[in-house]
Amino acid sequence: MQLETLSRHDPKTAQAILAVAALSQEQVPYQSVNAGRFAKEAQELLAEARQFINLQPGDNPEEKLREFLSKQVISAIMGDEDSAAIRDRMGREGRLPLSAYKVNFQRNAMKLAHENEKYIKRMIASASDVQHLTADASPIPDQKGMTLIVVPQDVNTAHEHWLLIDAMRMRDTLFVSDAFRVFPEAVDLSGAKTPRDILLALVDVYGFDFTLEGLPPAKIFEQLTFPKSERDIKYDLGEGDGREISVTGSSFTLTDEAVQRGLPKTTSYIVAAYSFDRKKYLKDRAKYSKR
Amino acid sequence: MSDLIIETTKFVETPWPVATFTPPPLLMWSATNRVVHAICTHFFPHYYVWCSPVFEGEAVSRYERGYGQPPSSDPATIYRSLFAAASKGDEHNEDVKRQRAKLEKVALDLLAAEKIEATKAREVVEYLKGAHISEWKPMIYAIPYGAVHGRVLEVPRAHRASGRPEYVIPDLNANEFQPIEPMLCS
Numbered sequence: 001m002q003l004e005t006l007s008r009h010d011p012k013t014a015q016a017i018l019a020v021a022a023l024s025q026e027q028v029p030y031q032s033v034n035a036g037r038f039a040k041e042a043q044e045l046l047a048e049a050r051q052f053i054n055l056q057p058g059d060n061p062e063e064k065l066r067e068f069l070s071k072q073v074i075s076a077i078m079g080d081e082d083s084a085a086i087r088d089r090m091g092r093e094g095r096l097p098l099s100a101y102k103v104n105f106q107r108n109a110m111k112l113a114h115e116n117e118k119y120i121k122r123m124i125a126s127a128s129d130v131q132h133l134t135a136d137a138s139p140i141p142d143q144k145g146m147t148l149i150v151v152p153q154d155v156n157t158a159h160e161h162w163l164l165i166d167a168m169r170m171r172d173t174l175f176v177s178d179a180f181r182v183f184p185e186a187v188d189l190s191g192a193k194t195p196r197d198i199l200l201a202l203v204d205v206y207g208f209d210f211t212l213e214g215l216p217p218a219k220i221f222e223q224l225t226f227p228k229s230e231r232d233i234k235y236d237l238g239e240g241d242g243r244e245i246s247v248t249g250s251s252f253t254l255t256d257e258a259v260q261r262g263l264p265k266t267t268s269y270i271v272a273a274y275s276f277d278r279k280k281y282l283k284d285r286a287k288y289s290k291r
Numbered sequence: 292m293s294d295l296i297i298e299t300t301k302f303v304e305t306p307w308p309v310a311t312f313t314p315p316p317l318l319m320w321s322a323t324n325r326v327v328h329a330i331c332t333h334f335f336p337h338y339y340v341w342c343s344p345v346f347e348g349e350a351v352s353r354y355e356r357g358y359g360q361p362p363s364s365d366p367a368t369i370y371r372s373l374f375a376a377a378s379k380g381d382e383h384n385e386d387v388k389r390q391r392a393k394l395e396k397v398a399l400d401l402l403a404a405e406k407i408e409a410t411k412a413r414e415v416v417e418y419l420k421g422a423h424i425s426e427w428k429p430m431i432y433a434i435p436y437g438a439v440h441g442r443v444l445e446v447p448r449a450h451r452a453s454g455r456p457e458y459v460i461p462d463l464n465a466n467e468f469q470p471i472e473p474m475l476c477s
Contacts, residue, residue: 016403022396027389028363029450030339030397031307031461033404070392073399077412086417095333095414097326100421125425 003072005045013038015076021045022069025062091172094132094145099125101147102173113179114282120179123151123163131195132169135249135269137225145169146248146271148195153181159289162189164198168248178246180281183288199274206284207275210245211236220274224249227264235273242279248272307444310458312436316344316356319443319458321432321468322369324377326422328430328470330394334411334418335401338463340432342366342443361453366431370473373429382424390427391419434460434468 006014016034021042023032046065049072053064090096103121110117129150135143149165162182167174180202182189187205192198200220207219212235213226226233230251237243249270321342331338345357347367352358362368376384398415401407436443439460446457 012403012405015399019396019400019403023393023400026393026396028341028393029446030393030400031444031459032400033406034400066392070395073392073395074416077395077399077402077409077416079409081413083417083420086413087421090414090417095418097329097418097422097426099423099426100418125423 003045003048005041005048009041017041017045018069018072018076021049022066022073025066025069088171091169092134092143092145094134094147094169096172098127098130098149100172101169103167104173104175106168106175106177109177110179112278114285115179117176120165120176124149124165124174124176127151127165129195133196133248133271135225135271136223138250138252138269140250140252140269143250143252143269144248144271147174148199150195150198160184161288162198164195164202166199166246166248177248178276181285181289183284185288186284199272203274203276206277206281208238208240208243208277210238210243210275212273220272221270222272224268224270224273226268226270227266228268229266230268230270233268233270237275240277242277242282244276244278246272246274246276307447307459309441310443310445310456312344312356315440316436319344319434319436319439319460320346320366321434321460322366322373322429323432324373324390324427324429326419326427327390327394330415330418332465334398334407334415336406337461338432338465338468339397340434340460340463342432342434342458342460344436344458346431360455360457363452364455364457370429370431373427377425377428380424384424384427387424387427391422394419428472431471431473432463432468433471434463438467439463 006018009017017038020032020034020038023030024042024046049065049068053061053068055061055064087096087100091101103124105117110120127149131148133146133148135145145168147167147169149167151163151165152160153163154160161184164180164182165176166178167176182198182202187201189198189201192201203220209217209219211217212221212224213233215221230247230249235245237245247270249268251266251268253266319342321340323340341364343357343360343364343366345351345360348357348360348365350367372386375381376387395416398407398412402409402412442460442462444459444461446459448454451457
């Protein structure tokens with residue numbers, strides 16, 4: 001709905017008048033950055049807005065006016081922009097609130113982790129900390145990212161520990177790939193400040209040295225770029241039961257034009273590749289859960 | 292029926308005066324929540340905070356500064372109220388509804404003043420739309436007074452909840468406070 005008071009002004013001024021008018025109705029005042037500039041126009045706008053409010057018996061007139069102005073504000077901000085496209089972009093970049101992401105599970109992931117999908121879903125909803133990682137070097141917007149979620153468990157009991165959830169992020173969806181019980185008795189968390197720090201500490205205990213594309217052995221590799229498909233990356237895990245690696249990243253086929261400029265046909269961007277000895281972990285998980 | 296509307300328009304036209312404290316407090320306290328924190332951190336140029344030199348009015352003696360500060364400006368009371376709403380999953384919490392709408396208005400205000408880009412303002416709307424009540428977990432800002440001295444504004448009486456003084460810092464920077472998430476004790 002185009003309010004007549006606003007249609008008399010250029011779009012920027014109309015936005016400012018609407019903002020001043022809407023903020024003037026707030027119960028907790030706010031010092032608008034446009035304060036003192038459009039008070040008269042904002043008064044006119046409020047008078048016009050009141051004409052549109054269809055009050056029913058029992059309605060709170062102030063509340064109705066605020067609701068009406070809120071709708072106008074959202075419409076002034078959003079314009080014709082597609083909401084889904086904004087959500088996709090924010091999702092990819094890890095800038096949506098955690099509760100706005102849809103949650104799915106990678107096949108068999110929770111079975112391997114000895115966790116229950118429903119429980120993990122509920123824990124994600126009560127997360128205390130989340131960290132979204134992306135492949136920093138990737139110029140491609142539609143890439144996979146890594147999301148780490150931390151939830152305290154059994155607080156103030158002998159079993160107190162952290163649940164670390166690892167998920168692959170695509171647009172506004174998380175695909176949970178693993179979940180770990182991190183017990184402070186087994187994993188040194190003294191230097192951990194972020195979920196990534198917890199993963200590093202976990203991998204330090206349960207990881208093992210492996211090599212990737214001839215790089216020096218390490219338990220975890222982060223932020224790597226290779227001129228080949230993700231599927232063609234070579235790993236050497238060494239020998240031993242229960243040895244796994246987890247890789248989050250994307251590969252892209254470049255356009256012919258880019259290839260003609262000398263760029264490799266396919267490029268992979270790895271957010272993180274880490275090793276994990278599940279057998280050793282599950283043994284500890286059982287030991288510390290029973291105390 | 293529009294003649295029934297009671298006008299409560301509060302235009303904030305003149306700059307608010309700078310607050311003075313004797314003696315100066317060590318810290319200013321502000322109760323906020325994760326959603327407001329995230330929006331100020333990722334989308335807005337500054338943190339706009341209501342604050343108090345006293346964390347909990349009821350915990351100080353009646354002769355001390357901050358005694359009897361109204362619940363709506365008492366960081367400890369605000370913290371408890373939001374903690375209850377977030378932990379009970381109260382989607383209809385009035386404070387949250389109001390704050391959500393207010394943040395959208397602030398986004399438009401900043402957009403009109405060219406303090407943020409249109410993309411950011413739209414992302415604020417999407418962020419708020421997606422944030423479930425569980426995201427509105429309370430936080431406390433501990434703000435060393437030395438860093439904000441001269442920028443703490445005293446809210447004029449017409450805009451206050453009571454006769455007690457209330458304060459605002461309109462342009463707090465990320466490196467000027469410590470955000471903390473204490474556990475609720477009582």
